[in-house]
Amino acid sequence: MDNASTSFPKPSCVTKAIEDYINTCGSNVNRGSYTSAYEAEETIMKCRQNIASFFGCENPRNVIFTSGATMGMNMVLLGMLSPGDHVLVSGMEHNAVMRPLTALMQDGIAYDTFQNAYDLKGKIGLRTKCIVMLHGSNINGEVFDLERIGELAMEAGCYFVVDASQTAGHIGIDFEKIKADALVFSGHKGLMGPQGIGVVIMSERMARKCKPLIYGGTGSRSATLDMPEFLPDKFEAGTLNIPGIIGLNAAIEHINSIGIDEIFSREKYLTRLLIQKLSGLEDEGLIRIISSADKDIFTPIVLIVTKKIDVADAARRLDEYYGVQTRVGLHCAPCAHKALGTFPEGGIRFSLGFDNTEEDINMAVDALYDICHR
Amino acid sequence: MEYIATFFSHYDAMLFKKTLEESRFRVELRPVPRFLSSSCGTCAVIFPDDSRNDEPVEEIKNMKECLIEMLVRNMNGEYTVLIDNR
Numbered sequence: 111m112d113n114a115s116t117s118f119p120k121p122s123c124v125t126k127a128i129e130d131y132i133n134t135c136g137s138n139v140n141r142g143s144y145t146s147a148y149e150a151e152e153t154i155m156k157c158r159q160n161i162a163s164f165f166g167c168e169n170p171r172n173v174i175f176t177s178g179a180t181m182g183m184n185m186v187l188l189g190m191l192s193p194g195d196h197v198l199v200s201g202m203e204h205n206a207v208m209r210p211l212t213a214l215m216q217d218g219i220a221y222d223t224f225q226n227a228y229d230l231k232g233k234i235g236l237r238t239k240c241i242v243m244l245h246g247s248n249i250n251g252e253v254f255d256l257e258r259i260g261e262l263a264m265e266a267g268c269y270f271v272v273d274a275s276q277t278a279g280h281i282g283i284d285f286e287k288i289k290a291d292a293l294v295f296s297g298h299k300g301l302m303g304p305q306g307i308g309v310v311i312m313s314e315r316m317a318r319k320c321k322p323l324i325y326g327g328t329g330s331r332s333a334t335l336d337m338p339e340f341l342p343d344k345f346e347a348g349t350l351n352i353p354g355i356i357g358l359n360a361a362i363e364h365i366n367s368i369g370i371d372e373i374f375s376r377e378k379y380l381t382r383l384l385i386q387k388l389s390g391l392e393d394e395g396l397i398r399i400i401s402s403a404d405k406d407i408f409t410p411i412v413l414i415v416t417k418k419i420d421v422a423d424a425a426r427r428l429d430e431y432y433g434v435q436t437r438v439g440l441h442c443a444p445c446a447h448k449a450l451g452t453f454p455e456g457g458i459r460f461s462l463g464f465d466n467t468e469e470d471i472n473m474a475v476d477a478l479y480d481i482c483h484r
Numbered sequence: 485m486e487y488i489a490t491f492f493s494h495y496d497a498m499l500f501k502k503t504l505e506e507s508r509f510r511v512e513l514r515p516v517p518r519f520l521s522s523s524c525g526t527c528a529v530i531f532p533d534d535s536r537n538d539e540p541v542e543e544i545k546n547m548k549e550c551l552i553e554m555l556v557r558n559m560n561g562e563y564t565v566l567i568d569n570r
Contacts, residue, residue: 140493140524143513143514143515143525144515148498148513151494152498155495155498155499155502169549171549328493329494330491330492330494331493331523331524332523332524340492340551342495343495
């Protein structure tokens with residue numbers, strides 16, 4: 111039950127696609143000009159097209175592959191910010207956003223946090239270059255209204271960068287509709303692809319503005335020493351994670367075969383079931399439940415704090431004695447825990463996936479009852 | 485007679501092939517003759533239907549999404565540049 115960290119199990123079509131590529135093709139892409147290389151390139155192109163279509167991006171060329179959301183976020187923030195710039199960021203961000211911004215303070219880049227759209231509007235200043243925010247929290251499943259923030263960013267002439275790591279594959283996202291300049295996400299969480307692959311979908315103006323993070327060979331304009339300006343090559347120096355992309359492509363096709371609405375509906379049901387079954391423990395004063403399942407839209411994440419037993423000890427017992435795997439601690443999001451009042455101890459995060467069952471939930475809840483009552 | 489399109493990137497070569505094949509032309513990707521280009525290493529060879537005097541030039545000129553470096557006509561070893569975006 112740690113799908114917010116990485117999803118498990120992966121669909122069998124993902125492992126099969128990766129295995130087939132490694133065993134029967136194995137070619138690099140954008141380098142050699144031979145049959146198996148072209149075959150691999152066709153699948154890479156298909157993946158870009160599938161992602162573009164899935165996220166409402168007009169041009170597959172604007173789909174940039176990265177090694178993960180953290181790399182993607184670093185690429186965007188380090189690539190587009192300059193000394194003197196001001197950034198507005200939500201108070202619930204993951205360290206993939208906060209650590210680059212904190213490091214950039216040494217280069218004369220400042221940031222402030224905002225609580226909501228109203229608060230944001232009052233804080234946009236002349237030097238505000240960019241608004242960065244998450245779509246969904248990795249702590250409590252809360253999902254934020256991006257459209258309104260995107261509108262405000264556009265009105266103010268700011269870039270809008272969205273971290274969709276927790277919502278991609280769980281909730282429908284329309285890149286054009288939210289008016290984002292960069293949509294950053296990992297391929298291995300809700301999208302059910304393998305680790306080591308992520309995506310940045312970039313607007314044209316962001317692509318022009320942003321400098322590459324990594325410089326090197328792209329297999330294009332090979333006679334020159336400058337990085338190409340055209341996409342996707344500008345941001346894809348070096349050999350791509352081809353097995354990762356091929357696995358991600360298979361994963362997206364699998365998700366499309368189920369339907370994102372069906373996935374959301376199922377995960378919503380499972381999350382509410384978990385909370386309903388945990389509520390007895392909360393009524394007894396043994397745990398506190400923190401979730402967003404009372405809203406219409408949320409991701410399948412439930413945070414609990416155990417009141418009579420150390421959370422780390424409870425999580426250890428869940429795993430060792432009952433085989434229930436969760437993540438305990440601050441979840442790489444100290445700012446979010448501060449906002450929720452669970453800092454510095456953190457909590458136990460149950461994060462469900464499409465393949466979790468009612469039986470999993472019953473087992474986890476029974477286990478927690480045992481642990482709390484000992 | 486055949487046409488050769490050269491590109492700045494493999495991405496555009498793949499896109500070109502896909503787009504033109506959806507039309508009516510047979511297209512093959514091959515290593516680019518080095519005297520033509522040293523950009524991305526791949527070119528697309530287009531085989532028009534000679535019996536129908538079918539030329540792909542206008543179609544290629546109208547491709548908005550695809551960046552091509554050059555389009556060259558090869559008539560029995562004689563190369564003529566038709567489009568040059570270098």
